[in-house]
Every structure is written in structure tokens, then in C-alpha cells.
Amino acid sequence: MKFALAALRARAGFRAAVLPAALPVALVLALAVSGCAPQARDAAGSAAGPAGATARGPVAACSDGTAGKLPLKSEWGATTSARPAASPATGPATAKTSGITLPMVTPAPTPQLPVTVTSCDGTAVSVTDVSRIVTIDLYGTLTEIVHGLGLGANVVGHDRAADFPEAAKGKVVTPSGHDLNAEAITALDPTLILTDTTIGPLEVQQQLRNIGIPVIFFDPARTLPGISHQINAVAAALGVPAAGTELNAAVGADMSAALAMVPHESKALRIAFLYVRGTAGVYLMSGPGSGADDMIEAIGATDVGTDIGLTMPFTQLTSEALIKSEPDVLLLMTGGLKSVGGVDGLLKIQGIAQTPAGASRRIVDVADGSLLGFGPRTGQVIKALSAAVYGATP
Incomplete structure (x- = not known):
């Protein structure tokens, strides 16, 4: 691949370099290549953007590790x-997580497209259609964020780590461990793929990009101060930046309540x-x-x-x-x-x-x-x- 995979893997730490290697990995690729990219549609499924619309942005999907992150x-x-x-x-003891609910923006926001996004690999990606989104990372973070932004109905495929109830309607595209299945992804006719370097093989994402599907790599780091940045980055890439601000407010309230109850x-x-x-x-x-x-x-x-x-x-x-x-x-x-x-x-x-x-x-x-x-x-x-x-x- 043309971009600096080594640097991205280093930022992903264990998730990119250790865990996938430690687990059984088997992936057979049979990629159906089409000469045409999927037709651009808006969130309702119609042609994307008014005539003469220009891309907004660029929006940064990645950062230097500090930009946009909230001091906890x-x-x-x-x-x-x-x-x-x-x-x-x-x-x-077992942490009781079964009653946990996903903070969610309601009503669902209307994406303002097109948007130009600078992917973490340095590629400028034009987002013109978010009606059929596939979200794939090792821990289900991107799937969770898109649902939290109120656009969960647009997620047609996701990784197996997205185990919260709202994700049940999407199709799992990593049926064998955490390896990407290109056929499972292309069968969903995605208009946008959100991913990072915690899952792979990374060559699969590049192949999907090569056949005309917009693929955005986000920051692979997972930290508490980085949550707000990740939410804002995904929201901006989907053309709903205000929803990012709203979701961060709800997440911040939950975080404050949780930290306040930690015993001394x-x-x-x-x-x-x-x-x-x-x-x-x-x-x-x-x-x-x-x-x-x-x-x-x-x-x-x-x-x-x-x-x-x-x-x-x-x-x-x-x-x-x-x-x-x-x-x-x-x-x-x-x-x-x-x-x-x-x-x-x-x-x-x-x-x-x-x-x-x-x-x-x-x-x-x-x-x-x-x-x-x-x-x-x-x-x-x-x-x-x-x-x-x-x-x-x-």
C-alpha cells in the first residue's frame, strides 16, 4: 500500500500489531470488482447534493494525538x-453492563454533504452519500459512535465487536474472528466505509477503495480524553458536526456522573x-x-x-x-x-x-x-x- 502503514500500526499499538497476530487468522478473498462506483445518494436514498454543490472541509479524521481532545x-x-x-x-465479581444504554441524538440529523475528509492515511476522501455505511474496527467504537449520532439506520454492516442492541440490524462483516471479509462488505453495496488500522488485513480496505468505495481511516488510539475527538471527527465526516457536539454533551454528563461516584x-x-x-x-x-x-x-x-x-x-x-x-x-x-x-x-x-x-x-x-x-x-x-x-x- 502507498501510505505509511508502519506509522499507523505504531499508533494502533497492541490492537494492530499484537492481537490480530495472536489469534487464528484465516481470510479467503474473492473480490467482485466493478468498473463503477456506487451511485451517490443522500441519507434518504436519492441523488446526493444539489446541482453545483461543492465539497465542504477538509475535515480531519486523524490528529497528532492531542488536537480536539478534551482535558478529562x-x-x-x-x-x-x-x-x-x-x-x-x-x-x-462481574461488572453489570447489560443495562447500559447508548446515548443517542434524536431526532436523526440531516447530513450536509458533500464533505471532503482527510483520512488518517493522508488521502483526501469525498463523502457524498452516507445512506449505506459500513463501520469496522476491532472494538466496535465507530459503529457505536455512528449510532450515537442518530445515523444508526444507515449502518448496513459492522464488525462483530459491535454487540449493543441497536447494532443488531446491521450485518456482521467479520464472521471469522476479526478478519475482514471483502465479499461480505461489497455485497452490502456500501456508499461509505469507516475504519482504522486495528482491523485488517489493511490491504482489504485499500482494495475496497480501489474499486471506488470511499474509505476513511480514523485515529486507532483508544483513550478517555480521545473520546470527544473521535466523536467530533466521525460527526464532521458524516456531515453532522452539530450532532457531534450534542452527543459529546450527553457522554460528558455520563462521564461526570461516573467519576463522581468512584469511591475514595x-x-x-x-x-x-x-x-x-x-x-x-x-x-x-x-x-x-x-x-x-x-x-x-x-x-x-x-x-x-x-x-x-x-x-x-x-x-x-x-x-x-x-x-x-x-x-x-x-x-x-x-x-x-x-x-x-x-x-x-x-x-x-x-x-x-x-x-x-x-x-x-x-x-x-x-x-x-x-x-x-x-x-x-x-x-x-x-x-x-x-x-x-x-x-x-x-
């Missing part, structure tokens, strides 16, 4: 003065996030830049991987490092915990039982599609995670 505490009103005292919690600890809990897939032999500990570090710090705890000096977002788990790190709590995705046989199975992994968390069975799990998505539901996820860790009522 000042913008979201996080305070510690009114936070409750922590209550003791023992034994395993005289000594911060030490939490280690473990990414495990027993069936695939994957056992990793998170560190700086994993996304889990932001979520752990948001609930007033210390990210063990960062604290012991790990330099990568995810590092191969060793019993020596785990025992030395002395975590009070082990945090896992629900699917990962299940893959090793639940809490009892996890405790059989060398080193786990020798930690304070293992000795007290302080194992907390959270739904796979929730913890690292960093989409509009994140404030509510923090609230559920805090309740599970501290034994409070969400």
Missing part, C-alpha cells in the same frame, strides 16, 4: 470532594488487566497505552502493568512479573475468563494464586465489547466497573 477533569467536571468512602469487597480509597487499589484467550494460548498483561490503563485509573486505582515499568501496551504474562506486581484485583474480559475455565481455571495458571488478588479470589470481569471500546457508552462502563471493583451499587 476540567471538561467533564470530575471531582473528588463528594466521592463516597470505599466499601470492602471480596471474591469474584486511602490507598489506591492495584489492578492488573489480563488479556487471556486460553483456547489460543494467549496470556498477556496490559501496560501503558492498552486502554485498560485509562479505565483502571478512572476508577481511582493503579494500573499494575504501568506501575511495574512495562513499556508495551501488552506484554507476555510471566508468573514472576505477576507475583512481583502484587495486584489486589485481576481484571479480565468475560470471554477471556470463560476461555480459561472461569475463576477456578484462572487460579490454576502459574503465579495467579500467589498474588493478593488470587489469594482473595478478587477477579473482576467485564463484557468483551465494553471495556476497551471508548465510545459513547464509556461513562456508564466506568460506573459499572467501579461498582464491581468496590462492591457498590451501580
